[in-house]
Amino acid sequence: MIRRPSICVGEQSFSQAALLLDSEAFQIAKKNLLEVLLQASAKLQGIRSGDSVGSEAKAAYHEAIAGLQADKGRELYFPFLSSGLGRGPFVELIDGSVKYDMITGIGVNFFGHSHPELMSEMIDALPADVMQGNLQPGHEQQELLRAILTRVGPGARLEHGWLLCSGTMANEFALKIIRQKKFPATKVLAFRDCFAGRSTAMQEITDNPKYREGQPVYGEALYLPFHDEVQGLEESVGATVAAMREAATRYPGKIAALMIELVQGEGGFKAAPREYYVRVFDEARRLGLAIWVDEVQTFGRTGELFAYQKFGLHEYVDVVTVGKLLQACAVLYARDFNPRAGLIAGTFSGSSVALRTGRRIVEMLTEDGYLGEDGRIERLARRFRENLRRSAEGRCRGLIGDIRAVGGMMAFQPLGGTMEEVKAVLMRLFDLGVIAFYCGHGPYLVRLLPPCGALSEAQLDDVCGLIETALVDVGEKGK
Numbered sequence: 512m513i514r515r516p517s518i519c520v521g522e523q524s525f526s527q528a529a530l531l532l533d534s535e536a537f538q539i540a541k542k543n544l545l546e547v548l549l550q551a552s553a554k555l556q557g558i559r560s561g562d563s564v565g566s567e568a569k570a571a572y573h574e575a576i577a578g579l580q581a582d583k584g585r586e587l588y589f590p591f592l593s594s595g596l597g598r599g600p601f602v603e604l605i606d607g608s609v610k611y612d613m614i615t616g617i618g619v620n621f622f623g624h625s626h627p628e629l630m631s632e633m634i635d636a637l638p639a640d641v642m643q644g645n646l647q648p649g650h651e652q653q654e655l656l657r658a659i660l661t662r663v664g665p666g667a668r669l670e671h672g673w674l675l676c677s678g679t680m681a682n683e684f685a686l687k688i689i690r691q692k693k694f695p696a697t698k699v700l701a702f703r704d705c706f707a708g709r710s711t712a713m714q715e716i717t718d719n720p721k722y723r724e725g726q727p728v729y730g731e732a733l734y735l736p737f738h739d740e741v742q743g744l745e746e747s748v749g750a751t752v753a754a755m756r757e758a759a760t761r762y763p764g765k766i767a768a769l770m771i772e773l774v775q776g777e778g779g780f781k782a783a784p785r786e787y788y789v790r791v792f793d794e795a796r797r798l799g800l801a802i803w804v805d806e807v808q809t810f811g812r813t814g815e816l817f818a819y820q821k822f823g824l825h826e827y828v829d830v831v832t833v834g835k836l837l838q839a840c841a842v843l844y845a846r847d848f849n850p851r852a853g854l855i856a857g858t859f860s861g862s863s864v865a866l867r868t869g870r871r872i873v874e875m876l877t878e879d880g881y882l883g884e885d886g887r888i889e890r891l892a893r894r895f896r897e898n899l900r901r902s903a904e905g906r907c908r909g910l911i912g913d914i915r916a917v918g919g920m921m922a923f924q925p926l927g928g929t930m931e932e933v934k935a936v937l938m939r940l941f942d943l944g945v946i947a948f949y950c951g952h953g954p955y956l957v958r959l960l961p962p963c964g965a966l967s968e969a970q971l972d973d974v975c976g977l978i979e980t981a982l983v984d985v986g987e988k989g990k
């Protein structure tokens with residue numbers, strides 16, 4: 512489908528760029544280009560093993576991988592170099608082999624590969640400059656911000672936003688905005704096992720000492736226990752609230768914010784019941800803390816556009832950060848958090864292609880049946896749980912521990928959940944034609960962030976069948 516370009520003011524085209532996109536010549540050229548792109552994509556019918564690609568392709572592939580590894584100065588996690596082309600959940604590697612992409616660059620390609628709607632947006636971005644920024648905003652910036660801000664939901668107080676190029680920088684801006692508002696308080700209450708990025712400030716908030724080896728720690732992050740399923744609601748709330756009060760007593764007037772991933776990403780796809788968040792957020796309010804929700808990984812994935820919508824927490828959120836599947840990143844904030852001029856800015860807000868496709872992604876997510884209890888995301892989550900449970904009671908008895916699926920955030924614990932076992936399963940899966948990754952802090956889990964916008968239930972069944980095979984193979988080997 513060719514959509515009317517959004518470069519117009521109302522229904523009218525005033526600029527040469529708008530007239531160009533509207534012109535018959537452009538529309539015909541675009542149609543032809545899309546046709547050849549989709550013809551190439553359609554050739555990628557399913558998994559194609561690396562063993563079947565011929566020795567020349569294999570050798571060239573290994574050379575390219577070795578070159579990238581040499582330049583980066585370290586090994587890649589997988590021998591994976593994509594050609595950029597794909598078809599739905601399938602991605603082509605540069606040797607011509609094809610795999611199921613079940614991690615999508617840690618949740619970036621929610622609509623899979625070579626999606627016709629997104630390709631169409633990419634072509635429409637051609638008249639624009641490559642990059643946009645603070646002093647060079649194009650209409651794509653305005654449209655993307657508007658698309659997000661008009662969907663924050665009833666009762667949410669998020670009125671403004673700023674676009675930038677990484678989730679880490681979105682979090683940096685969130686922290687600066689909060690610190691300015693809460694001056695002179697600077698400290699952040701974060702949760703054990705959280706991940707916030709790898710800048711100097713975010714590596715400190717991130718609860719993983721391995722990610723800040725050799726780096727100074729300024730004592731700005733204080734950690735709270737997260738909800739614990741085994742302990743249950745009352746004990747979990749009690750433990751978290753007690754830790755908040757202790758921190759507030761120890762550092763009076765020094766704590767600026769409570770920062771939370773409502774579904775912990777790196778931490779292992781853990782979520783809490785609504786009641787837990789409500790009681791913890793009420794306490795944060797009593798202590799005068801800003802509530803900052805990091806939705807860099809959860810945005811668009813949990814079955815609602817924002818995870819705070821899934822848990823009905825709209826009115827609590829002062830600042831939220833988003834990224835990944837949006838193709839762009841943003842910090843959104845309530846009116847009273849709007850920072851004074853000079854605090855946040857930057858050369859780049861994103862590429863025109865990214866900003867444009869981001870807006871289309873938000874539209875597709877909210878208008879095409881993905882959200883809600885019976886939306887496509889929840890249906891895939893149920894299917895994943897059913898498949899994994901069946902395997903755990905059948906061929907994979909004793910090989911599967913915890914099974915977690917919060918919308919399109921799916922994970923399971925293979926075998927004993929050691930890092931070695933998880934890595935062995937991931938490598939076997941890669942050989943079988945499935946790319947996945949890990950999460951958790953011990954026990955570790957296999958993590959899937961599938962392209963829910965391009966994955967059928969039959970394809971998910973197929974992937975689960977391959978997971979079964981990988982588990983059995985690794986289990987056999989370990990005997």
Ligand SMILES: Cc1ncc(COP(=O)(O)O)c(C=O)c1O
Binds near residue numbers: 678679772777834
């Ligand atoms: C919850 C969360 N916050 C922040 C980040 C950092 O985002 P980026 O890698 O885009 O800087 C990530 C990335 O995985 C994340 O999962």
